[in-house]
Amino acid sequence: MPRTADHDARRRQIAEGVRTIVSEAGLDAATVARVARASGMSVGLVQHYFPSKDALLLFAYRHVMDRIGTRVAQRVAEGEAARGTIAASLRAALREMLPLDHERRSEYRVAQAFAGRSLDSAELAEVGAQTSRRLRDQIAVAVGNGKECGEVEPEVDTGLAAARVLAVTEGLAVQLHREPHGRAGTHPLAEAADAVLLPTLESVFTGTCRQYSR
Amino acid sequence: MPRTADHDARRRQIAEGVRTIVSEAGLDAATVARVARASGMSVGLVQHYFPSKDALLLFAYRHVMDRIGTRVAQRVAEGEAARGTIAASLRAALREMLPLDHERRSEYRVAQAFAGRSLDSAELAEVGAQTSRRLRDQIAVAVGNGKECGEVEPEVDTGLAAARVLAVTEGLAVQLHREPHGRAGTHPLAEAADAVLLPTLESVFTGTCRQYSR
DNA sequence: GAGATAACCGTATGGACATACGGTTATGGC
DNA sequence: GCCATAACCGTATGTCCATACGGTTATCTC
Numbered sequence: 001m002p003r004t005a006d007h008d009a010r011r012r013q014i015a016e017g018v019r020t021i022v023s024e025a026g027l028d029a030a031t032v033a034r035v036a037r038a039s040g041m042s043v044g045l046v047q048h049y050f051p052s053k054d055a056l057l058l059f060a061y062r063h064v065m066d067r068i069g070t071r072v073a074q075r076v077a078e079g080e081a082a083r084g085t086i087a088a089s090l091r092a093a094l095r096e097m098l099p100l101d102h103e104r105r106s107e108y109r110v111a112q113a114f115a116g117r118s119l120d121s122a123e124l125a126e127v128g129a130q131t132s133r134r135l136r137d138q139i140a141v142a143v144g145n146g147k148e149c150g151e152v153e154p155e156v157d158t159g160l161a162a163a164r165v166l167a168v169t170e171g172l173a174v175q176l177h178r179e180p181h182g183r184a185g186t187h188p189l190a191e192a193a194d195a196v197l198l199p200t201l202e203s204v205f206t207g208t209c210r211q212y213s214r
Numbered sequence: 215m216p217r218t219a220d221h222d223a224r225r226r227q228i229a230e231g232v233r234t235i236v237s238e239a240g241l242d243a244a245t246v247a248r249v250a251r252a253s254g255m256s257v258g259l260v261q262h263y264f265p266s267k268d269a270l271l272l273f274a275y276r277h278v279m280d281r282i283g284t285r286v287a288q289r290v291a292e293g294e295a296a297r298g299t300i301a302a303s304l305r306a307a308l309r310e311m312l313p314l315d316h317e318r319r320s321e322y323r324v325a326q327a328f329a330g331r332s333l334d335s336a337e338l339a340e341v342g343a344q345t346s347r348r349l350r351d352q353i354a355v356a357v358g359n360g361k362e363c364g365e366v367e368p369e370v371d372t373g374l375a376a377a378r379v380l381a382v383t384e385g386l387a388v389q390l391h392r393e394p395h396g397r398a399g400t401h402p403l404a405e406a407a408d409a410v411l412l413p414t415l416e417s418v419f420t421g422t423c424r425q426y427s428r
Numbered sequence: 429g430a431g432a433t434a435a436c437c438g439t440a441t442g443g444a445c446a447t448a449c450g451g452t453t454a455t456g457g458c
Numbered sequence: 459g460c461c462a463t464a465a466c467c468g469t470a471t472g473t474c475c476a477t478a479c480g481g482t483t484a485t486c487t488c
Contacts, residue, residue, distance in 0.1 A: 001455080001456040001457055001462085001463075001464085002454080002455060002456060002457095002461095002462065002463035002464040002465075003453090003454050003455035003456065003463085003464060003465060004455080004456075004464075004465085005464080005465060005466095022333070023333075025333070025334065026330075026331065026333035026334035027330065027331075027333070028331070028334060029334070031444080031445060031446085032445075032446065032447085033444095033445080033446095041466080041467095042466065042467050042468075043446095043447095043467080043468080043469095044449095044465095044466060044467050044468070044469095045465075045466055045467075047446095047447075047448090048464090048465070048466070052446085052447080053445095053446060053447085109333055112329060112330055112332075112333065113330045113331075113333050114330070115326060115329075115330060116240075116241065116326055116327045116328070116329060116330015116331060117240065117241075117242070117327075117330060119236070119237075119239070119240035119241070119323055119326065119327050120239065120240035120242060120243070125392075128392060129392045129393070132388075132389065132392055136389075157409075160409050160410065163386075163389060163406075163409075163410050164382065164410045164413060164414065166385065166389065167381070167382045167383075167384075167385030167386045167388070167389060167410055168378065168381045168382045168385055168414070169381075169385065170381075170384070170385035170388050170389075171380065171381030171382055171383065171384035171385035171386075171388075172377075172381045172385075174346075174381070174384050174385075175346065175350075175377060175380065175381060175384075178339075178342060178343045178346055179343070192377075195371075195374050195377075196374065196377050196378045196381055199378060199417065200378065200382070200414070203413065203417055215432085215433075215434085215485080215486040215487055216432065216433035216434040216435070216484080216485060216486065216487095217433085217434060217435060217483090217484050217485035217486065218434075218435085218485080218486075219434080219435060219436095245474080245475060245476085246475075246476060246477085247475075247476090255436080255437095256436065256437050256438075257437080257438080257439095257476095257477095258435095258436060258437050258438070258439095258479095259435075259436055259437075261476090261477075261478090262434090262435070262436070266476085266477085267475095267476060267477085429488100430487100430488090431486105431487095431488100432485105432486095432487090433484105433485095433486090434483105434484090434485090434486100435482100435483080435484075435485095436481105436482080436483075436484090437480105437481080437482075437483090438479105438480100438481090438482105439478100439479090439480095439481105440477105440478080440479080440480100441476105441477085441478075441479100442475105442476100442477090442478100443474105443475090443476090443477105444473105444474090444475090444476105445472105445473090445474085445475105446471105446472095446473090446474105447470105447471085447472090447473105448469100448470080448471075448472100449468105449469090449470080449471100450467105450468100450469095450470100451466105451467080451468090451469105452465100452466080452467075452468105453464105453465080453466075453467090454463105454464090454465075454466090455462105455463095455464090455465095456461105456462090456463090456464095457460105457461095457462090458459100458460085458461090458462105
């Protein structure tokens with residue numbers, strides 16, 4: 001047997017290169033040659049791990065979106081462990097989607113760039129759609145738990161509430177990214193984000209939890 | 215004097231070509247040659263009216279965003295003329311931003327494509343930011359009018375409410391575009407849109423108008 | 429009706445890039 | 459230690475495209 005390499009690790013390394021380039025200079029700047037350099041390898045090696053540039057970009061997109069989805073899920077889990085209210089842990093999770101710091105801002109830019117290119121490619125579009133569904137389902141679960149617990153009125157339409165919460169979060173992300181300095185009156189970004197997010201959350205989570213733990 | 219042409223009309227004609235191509239096949243498909251063909255003219259003529267491709271795209275982006283902004287303003291004006299509630303005319307205006315029919319869907323796709331490319335170009339980003347500010351200001355005016363009229367409680371923060379309404383609208387647009395068939399339970403798109411939009415509007419416009427006209 | 433000038437056309441050119449490909453190197457098993 | 463084979467490299471190739479450019483046509487003015 002010849003020498004071996006960790007294919008998955010290599011691919012992730014390349015995807016990180018894509019992420020860096022795209023977030024700094026946009027998707028058009030992500031040529032194979034530049035991606036190779038950014039990942040510290042040669043053009044030929046990148047070709048070795050991906051059959052085409054399309055496959056490369058698709059993988060990178062999935063990579064980034066998975067990271068976001070995972071982080072959101074993680075925050076929800078943390079919230080449950082901390083035994084806070086469901087509304088509080090959902091708030092923490094949703095904030096993971098907002099471009100509030102360098103890391104998340106970078107991810108947001110990448111997601112935006114790929115969303116734009118999704119007009120061409122059904123495959124890319126599917127990645128975005130899947131991520132969106134996954135997020136909305138996670139929110140819906142939180143709302144459902146809220147019903148059992150007493151934080152949410154039983155007659156609330158779970159799916160609709162989830163759609164509304166996701167909509168306000170995504171829309172807020174758009175605005176935060178366009179105006180990173182914060183609006184006239186409101187000072188730090190974090191406050192502005194809560195000022196938009198919390199009223200919507202409170203309109204769904206109107207009650208308080210009856211029992212100590214689910 | 216030699217023969218003359220309507221420069222503005224020509225430029226708009228070209229911008230329409232861009233819009234068609236981008237909405238059907240994405241920004242990458244918008245080569246100068248294809249734009250020329252789609253607008254029914256030669257490559258040379260397109261060059262005659264735009265100094266560079268960047269300038270061409272910038273103009274086209276402005277063109278599309280202006281159209282959206284104008285349509286929104288128009289709906290608000292219509293609502294005032296009809297003497298309905300402010301909430302009702304705002305609802306009509308916001309629906310102009312949603313990808314509910316072919317026309318608006320096409321515009322949404324173009325806006326999305328350009329938003330993605332805005333990572334490269336500060337000029338493109340500025341167009342998006344301006345449009346966003348314009349929309350939020352229009353909403354803020356509506357909320358302000360609502361206060362005078364009695365539809366909105368005086369202690370509501372106008373800017374924040376506007377940001378929230380815009381956020382939910384933009385976020386809803388994202389979801390509608392990704393799932394054009396409508397979600398499991400909800401039948402036509404229009405209903406689904408209202409189901410998300412109206413609760414948010416009602417959380418701002420809680421009262422009824424005291425006087426017959428402003 | 430003449431000619432000046434803008435409107436308009438088609439092709440040439442040079443650059444950028446994705447991909448193909450032949451070659452080199454290192455390392456697992458024997 | 460040797461050899462098979464994957465890991466890895468650099469360059470060649472052909473395509474696509476934005477832009478440059480020289481040429482043609484129509485029309486407004488006088």
